[in-house]
Amino acid sequence: MREYIIENDILEMVISVPSELLIETNIPLSILVINKNKKDKGIVYMVDASNYVTIIKKEKQLAYKELILLIKSKACNDSQVFISNEEIINNDFSLTPSRYLGLNQVIELESTHQLMKFGYLAPTVSRNRTKKPETGKFVRIRDLKDSNLEYSLTLETIQDSEIPNNAQKIEESCLLITLRGKNIKPTYFKFEEEPIYISNDIVALKVEESIIDIEYLINELYSEYFLKQIESYRTGIAIPILKKSDLLNSNIIVPSLEEQKAKIKGVKEAFIQSQKKELELKQELLGFKDESFREFASIKHSFRQYLNALQSNVAGTKKFITNNEGNSISLDMVYSKNLNKTFGEHLSSLEGTIQSMAKMLSSFEDTKESSSASRVNLATLITEAQNRFKNTDVFTFEEVNIDTDSFTMFDDRVLDPIVSFNEDDFYRLYSNIVSNAMDHGFKDNTKKYSIRTAISFDDKEKNVF
Numbered sequence: 001m002r003e004y005i006i007e008n009d010i011l012e013m014v015i016s017v018p019s020e021l022l023i024e025t026n027i028p029l030s031i032l033v034i035n036k037n038k039k040d041k042g043i044v045y046m047v048d049a050s051n052y053v054t055i056i057k058k059e060k061q062l063a064y065k066e067l068i069l070l071i072k073s074k075a076c077n078d079s080q081v082f083i084s085n086e087e088i089i090n091n092d093f094s095l096t097p098s099r100y101l102g103l104n105q106v107i108e109l110e111s112t113h114q115l116m117k118f119g120y121l122a123p124t125v126s127r128n129r130t131k132k133p134e135t136g137k138f139v140r141i142r143d144l145k146d147s148n149l150e151y152s153l154t155l156e157t158i159q160d161s162e163i164p165n166n167a168q169k170i171e172e173s174c175l176l177i178t179l180r181g182k183n184i185k186p187t188y189f190k191f192e193e194e195p196i197y198i199s200n201d202i203v204a205l206k207v208e209e210s211i212i213d214i215e216y217l218i219n220e221l222y223s224e225y226f227l228k229q230i231e232s233y234r235t236g237i238a239i240p241i242l243k244k245s246d247l248l249n250s251n252i253i254v255p256s257l258e259e260q261k262a263k264i265k266g267v268k269e270a271f272i273q274s275q276k277k278e279l280e281l282k283q284e285l286l287g288f289k290d291e292s293f294r295e296f297a298s299i300k301h302s303f304r305q306y307l308n309a310l311q312s313n314v315a316g317t318k319k320f321i322t323n324n325e326g327n328s329i330s331l332d333m334v335y336s337k338n339l340n341k342t343f344g345e346h347l348s349s350l351e352g353t354i355q356s357m358a359k360m361l362s363s364f365e366d367t368k369e370s371s372s373a374s375r376v377n378l379a380t381l382i383t384e385a386q387n388r389f390k391n392t393d394v395f396t397f398e399e400v401n402i403d404t405d406s407f408t409m410f411d412d413r414v415l416d417p418i419v420s421f422n423e424d425d426f427y428r429l430y431s432n433i434v435s436n437a438m439d440h441g442f443k444d445n446t447k448k449y450s451i452r453t454a455i456s457f458d459d460k461e462k463n464v465f
Contacts, residue, residue, distance in 0.1 A: 018050040030096075118251070132165075176203070313350050331347070378418070
C-alpha cells in the first residue's frame with residue numbers, strides 16, 4: 001500500500017499521533033491524508049504530533065486546535081517537514097515522520113569539523129566462517145556497558161556458556177553495539193587471546209583509528225544530535241529495533257585527532273570534578289550522619305537514665321504512700337529525711353524529669369531549636385540532678401561538696417556558684433556520667449558505690465568551675 005500511494009503520488013500528508021490516545025490500545029497511530037488532486041506534486045507533508053498532547057482528567061488527549069494551527073502554517077521545524085517521494089523511496093517507503101525529522105535536523109559544524117557517516121568511521125567486522133566450539137564467551141546485550149566513560153567489555157564477569165549456531169565469532173578488537181532496546185550501549189572489546197561470540201542483536205564494528213579516536217567516538221554516540229538520529233530510525237514499541245543500515249547511515253561530527261583528544265580530556269576532567277564534588281558531598285553527609293548518630297546515642301543514653309530515675313522515684317513514691325496508708329497525705333509532709341525533701345518537692349522533681357525528657361525529644365526532632373541558657377545556682381542544679389537520677393539499689397550520691405575557700409573574696413565575702421547554663425543540657429550531661437558509671441564501673445554487687453560531686457572555682461581560668 002505504501003508503495004502504491006507513493007508511486008501514484010496521492011499521499012498528501014502523514015500525521016503521527018503518540019501512544020495512549022486510543023481506549024483499546026496503547027500503540028501509536030498515523031493519519032494518512034489521501035488526495036488524488038493534491039497541489040504539491042512529488043512531496044509529502046510529514047507532521048509529528050507527539051508534542052501536541054494534553055492531559056485532561058489523567059487521560060491523554062490530542063490538542064486539536066494547536067495541531068490544526070501547526071498544519072496550516074506548513075513551516076519546516078522540529079515537528080513538521082516536507083519530504084520528496086524520492087527520499088521516501090530511498091528509505092524503504094517508510095511513512096514515519098520522526099524518521100525524516102531526524103534525518104533533516106540541522107547539525108551545526110565548526111569550520112575545521114566534518115560530518116561523516118558512522119559506517120565509514122566504523123565498518124562492520126566480517127563474519128568468521130570457522131567452526132565454533134560448543135562453549136565459550138557468549139556476549140549478550142546485558143553484558144554491554146552503558147556509559148561514555150566506562151565502556152570496556154569485562155570478560156571476567158562473562159561465564160562460558162553454550163554457543164548458538166548463528167553466533168558470530170570475534171577475534172579482533174572492535175566496538176560492540178546492540179540493535180535492540182532503547183540504548184545502543186557502545187562497548188569496546190579489546191582482543192588479547194580469547195575470542196568472544198555475539199548474537200545477531202549485536203553488531204561488531206572495526207573503528208578506523210587513523211580517522212577517529214575510540215574514546216571520542218563513544219562519547220559522540222551519547223551526544224544529543226546522534227541520539228536524535230537513532231531515535232528517528234527506531235521501529236517497534238514494546239522492543240525498539242534498529243536496522244544496522246540505519247545505524248551505519250547516521251552522521252558523526254569529526255574534528256581533527258588533536259581536537260578529539262582535547263575534547264575527551266575535557267570530558268574526563270569534568271567527570272573527575274563532578275565525582276570529587278559528589279565525594280565531598282557524601283563526606284559532608286556522612287559527617288552529618290555521624291553527628292546525628294552521636295546525638296541519638298547521647299539521647300538514648302540519657303533517656304535510659306531518666307527512665308531508671310523515674311522507675312526508682314515511682315517505687316519510692318509507692319513506698320511512701322504504702323507507709324502512710326490510712327493517714328492523710330499532704331504536699332508538705334517530709335518525703336525523705338536524708339534528702340530533706342517534702343512530698344511536694346519530690347513530685348515537682350518527677351514532673352521536672354518528665355519535662356526534661358519531652359524537651360530532649362523536641363530538640364532531637366527539631367535540630368534547629370537552640371538551647372537557651374539561664375543563670376542558675378550550680379549547687380542547686382547538681383542537687384536536683386541527684387534527686388532525679390538517684391538509684392539506691394546500685395549507688396548513692398554523696399552530699400555536694402563546695403570548696404568555699406575558692407569562692408571567698410579578699411573581703412571575706414563568699415560568692416554563690418552562679419553559672420549561665422541550659423538546665424536540660426546539664427541534666428543530660430549529668431545523666432550520661434551516671435549511666436556510664438553504672439554500665440562500666442559499678443559491676444561488683446558486693447561493693448557499695450557512691451558518686452561524689454565537688455564544686456570549686458579556678459581563679460586562673462576565670463569563670464571556670
